Amino acid sequence: MESAVLLAMAFDRYVAICKPLHYTTVLTRPLITKIGEFPEVMPASNITSTHPAVFLLVGIPGLEHLHVWISIPFCFAYILALLGNGTLLFIIQADAALHEPMYIFLAMLATIDLVLSSQTLPKMLAIFWFKDREINFYACLVQMFFLHSFSIMESAVLLAMAFDRYVAICKPLHYTTVLTRPLITKIGIAAMFRAVTLMTPLPFLLRRFHYCRGPMIAHCYCEHMAVVRLACGDTRFNNIYGIAVAMFIVVLDLLFVILSYIFILRAVLQLASQEARYKAFGTCVSHIGAILSTYTPVVISSVMHRVARRAAPHVHILLAIFYLLFPPMVNPIIYGVKTKQIRDHVLSLFRRKAM
Numbered sequence: 001m002e003s004a005v006l007l008a009m010a011f012d013r014y015v016a017i018c019k020p021l022h023y024t025t026v027l028t029r030p031l032i033t034k035i036g037e038f039p040e041v042m043p044a045s046n047i048t049s050t051h052p053a054v055f056l057l058v059g060i061p062g063l064e065h066l067h068v069w070i071s072i073p074f075c076f077a078y079i080l081a082l083l084g085n086g087t088l089l090f091i092i093q094a095d096a097a098l099h100e101p102m103y104i105f106l107a108m109l110a111t112i113d114l115v116l117s118s119q120t121l122p123k124m125l126a127i128f129w130f131k132d133r134e135i136n137f138y139a140c141l142v143q144m145f146f147l148h149s150f151s152i153m154e155s156a157v158l159l160a161m162a163f164d165r166y167v168a169i170c171k172p173l174h175y176t177t178v179l180t181r182p183l184i185t186k187i188g189i190a191a192m193f194r195a196v197t198l199m200t201p202l203p204f205l206l207r208r209f210h211y212c213r214g215p216m217i218a219h220c221y222c223e224h225m226a227v228v229r230l231a232c233g234d235t236r237f238n239n240i241y242g243i244a245v246a247m248f249i250v251v252l253d254l255l256f257v258i259l260s261y262i263f264i265l266r267a268v269l270q271l272a273s274q275e276a277r278y279k280a281f282g283t284c285v286s287h288i289g290a291i292l293s294t295y296t297p298v299v300i301s302s303v304m305h306r307v308a309r310r311a312a313p314h315v316h317i318l319l320a321i322f323y324l325l326f327p328p329m330v331n332p333i334i335y336g337v338k339t340k341q342i343r344d345h346v347l348s349l350f351r352r353k354a355m
Contacts, residue, residue, distance in 0.1 A: 084332025113328035156191035
């Protein structure tokens with residue numbers, strides 16, 4: 001508003017000096033009144049930031065009467081995610097033989113999956129069981145930031161794991177010299193830096209809005225677009241930025257993963273014996289499973305948003321929850337079943353308990 005008044009004063013000086021004979025006829029009382037009112041008719045997001053102290057998370061709109069029943073599989077999935085990823089981290093940390101690039105990346109993936117599931121599930125279960133729908137405005141922004149940041153990190157780690165498989169199969173003699181500890185550390189820092197850089201603007205962009213559509217978020221957690229829908233003013237930049245980041249991450253990372261596997265497949269097909277081919281490609285099966293468990297829900301959700309726009313809101317929300325819960329739940333199972341070293345460690349733990 002101050003900027004607008006300074007602009008009006010500059011216009012006043014312009015008329016007084018450049019059009020002195022028309023000063024009284026141009027700068028009339030009605031015009032001055034309109035100039036004074038102008039800042040008030042500007043979009044609220046440009047001049048003020050009025051937000052509710054708390055948001056209210058609806059849960060799954062249209063299925064409120066089924067919340068208790070829906071919570072059962074969600075709770076089971078969360079327990080599986082905690083146990084599975086916790087076990088993976090324990091095994092990798094305890095066995096020095098597993099302190100190799102492949103397992104270090106797997107530990108990163110397990111940590112990310114733990115954070116992703118723990119960011120949303122406890123609050124979701126509180127909504128379903130105790131109707132605890134309130135979430136502080138800033139806590140909502142923090143949840144949204146961590147949720148989207150760690151989703152981006154997960155995509156980066158899957159890409160790093162594809163690079164690990166590429167070097168192991170296509171450049172086996174250089175594996176230990178290429179994938180050194182310093183390089184793995186740099187990859188981890190780069191994954192974190194990219195996620196934080198891309199997601200840091202979101203809380204600040206949302207904080208500047210005036211929220212005139214009420215505090216009710218039609219979701220189980222603070223998802224970016226669900227919060228944007230409550231804001232007044234021009235939200236086009238938020239919409240475009242959110243879509244652009246999602247497309248950039250998914251398309252770019254998936255493209256490099258596919259390219260890695262094209263080179264891997266070519267190298268595998270050049271091996272002399274069929275047994276060697278099976279063995280080489282067998283080391284990639286668990287990683288392919290992790291990629292499918294992560295990207296398949298993303299693709300399904302994107303297609304549903306385009307094809308089934310008129311579908312009930314709970315369909316899209318259930319797909320979003322599936323995207324968050326499915327990878328943390330199944331990734332430890334995939335790696336536990338398909339990776340011999342981890343499978344042997346898990347079996348040995350059960351044998352010790354049995355004794």
